[in-house]
Amino acid sequence: MDRVFSGAQPTGNMHLGNYLGAFRNWVRLQDNYECVYCIVDMHAITTFQDPKTLHAQTIEAAAAYIASGVDPEKSVLFNQSQVGEHAELAWIFNCVARMGWLNRMTQFKDKAGKNREKASVGLYVYPNLMAADILLYKANRVPVGEDQKQHLELARDIAQKFNHDFGVELFPEIEPVIMGEATRVMSLRNGQNKMSKSDPSDGSRINLTDDQDTIAKKIKKAKTDSELLPAKAEDLAGRPEAINLVSIYAALGDMSKDEVCAQFEGKGFGDFKPALTELAVEKLAPVTNEMAKLMKDPKHIENVLADGAVRAKAIAAPVLAEVKAAIGFVR
Ligand code: TYM
Numbered sequence: 431m432d433r434v435f436s437g438a439q440p441t442g443n444m445h446l447g448n449y450l451g452a453f454r455n456w457v458r459l460q461d462n463y464e465c466v467y468c469i470v471d472m473h474a475i476t477t478f479q480d481p482k483t484l485h486a487q488t489i490e491a492a493a494a495y496i497a498s499g500v501d502p503e504k505s506v507l508f509n510q511s512q513v514g515e516h517a518e519l520a521w522i523f524n525c526v527a528r529m530g531w532l533n534r535m536t537q538f539k540d541k542a543g544k545n546r547e548k549a550s551v552g553l554y555v556y557p558n559l560m561a562a563d564i565l566l567y568k569a570n571r572v573p574v575g576e577d578q579k580q581h582l583e584l585a586r587d588i589a590q591k592f593n594h595d596f597g598v599e600l601f602p603e604i605e606p607v608i609m610g611e612a613t614r615v616m617s618l619r620n621g622q623n624k625m626s627k628s629d630p631s632d633g634s635r636i637n638l639t640d641d642q643d644t645i646a647k648k649i650k651k652a653k654t655d656s657e658l659l660p661a662k663a664e665d666l667a668g669r670p671e672a673i674n675l676v677s678i679y680a681a682l683g684d685m686s687k688d689e690v691c692a693q694f695e696g697k698g699f700g701d702f703k704p705a706l707t708e709l710a711v712e713k714l715a716p717v718t719n720e721m722a723k724l725m726k727d728p729k730h731i732e733n734v735l736a737d738g739a740v741r742a743k744a745i746a747a748p749v750l751a752e753v754k755a756a757i758g759f760v761r
Contacts, residue, residue: 434459434607435569437468437510440487441479442627443637444494446710447615449717450681451575455609457499459573465505466567466742467495469735472510472517473559476552477541489728490721492735494638497720506745508738510563515746519562520555522753526592527558531584537577561585565601566746573607576614577624582606596756612681618652621670638718642711649707654699661695663687675699679706682713 436456438448456467469491474484488509500507510516532538535557542549552559560581564572565588572582582604589601617623617634625635633648640648653671660666663686666673673687679702680687694702724731754761 432463433569434463434465434571435564435567436573437470439474440491441474445635447625450612453498455573460505467507469509489731492731493721493724497717502734506738506741508742512739513742515750520559523558557581557584561588570602571607598756610681612677616674646707659694663691682709
């Protein structure tokens with residue numbers, strides 16, 4: 431049976447990129463597959479997190495998942511650190527993955543920057559923990575935004591090498607599921623950069639906690655160009671900010687970029703931005719409101735996560751036992 435696994439880090443405000451690239455797609459998969467959705471708090475600590483903030487952001491991340499439509503009855507929803515098997519399998523994968531593979535990871539290079547020597551070892555082996563997350567559930571479908579593609583290729587290599595080295599067919603082949611018209615949402619301030627939790631400019635992203643006025647202000651200030659919208663999306667080439675806003679509109683409205691262009695052909699951003707604001711508010715207000723409601727009862731969310739962790743462990747423990755047997759550990 432196909433199983434879906436995905437996760438997000440509780441390291442800051444969840445934003446429109448997380449929603450369109452991930453959460454919304456997770457919700458669409460949960461009726462057809464067995465889904466496991468995780469808040470990856472152990473990935474979060476690869477860079478220092480203030481304990482109180484990490485705790486609060488883990489609760490907020492769970493609220494964001496649920497408010498986006500993840501149903502903790504249908505899907506397994508939990509935070510990674512409650513299921514120790516993730517760390518155990520990650521260690522085993524540290525011994526399977528090769529240095530050369532990790533040296534190619536662009537996200538490590540981006541995050542570590544010039545300060546490579548001062549980056550945590552955890553940040554370097556981050557993709558091995560990510561492979562463990564997925565393979566611990568023998569999940570074969572992983573819905574993510576485009577930025578995670580390279581990590582998933584590495585996870586696939588780890589699964590293959592493990593199967594090959596130990597002569598087993600234990601791990602399935604991982605398939606990235608990259609869905610929709612906004613698989614890489616860019617910053618509202620610079621069409622070359624990804625919309626990200628860690629961008630110091632709050633105006634660069636639309637947070638799932640932003641109210642109507644804030645969304646309107648951010649879209650109004652979003653960087654654009656002075657050209658008009660063309661009839662076809664292919665004619666947006668070379669206009670990264672325009673492509674970004676058209677992609678966001680398309681994803682929110684469940685349309686193709688061509689349909690958006692056909693609707694706004696010959697119009698400038700003076701007309702397009704108010705329409706985008708209206709659509710964004712219409713689609714995001716229910717999520718924002720639900721999140722605010724959920725955040726009023728953090729104890730309830732903690733219970734949901736604890737319950738999810740028990741269900742996750744029930745899947746993970748037998749898989750880890752199989753792995754240990756394959757390796758030859760005395761048990
Ligand atoms: P994270 O926390 O950076 O992001 C969570 C999800 O949101 C997607 N995403 C975006 N999609 C489109 N445009 C954007 N600007 C944008 N920003 C973020 C990400 O692609 C991701 O799907 N390493 C992962 C978390 C992780 C994971 C896993 C994912 C840990 N283990 C196992 C899948 C499977 C991460 O840091 O995501």
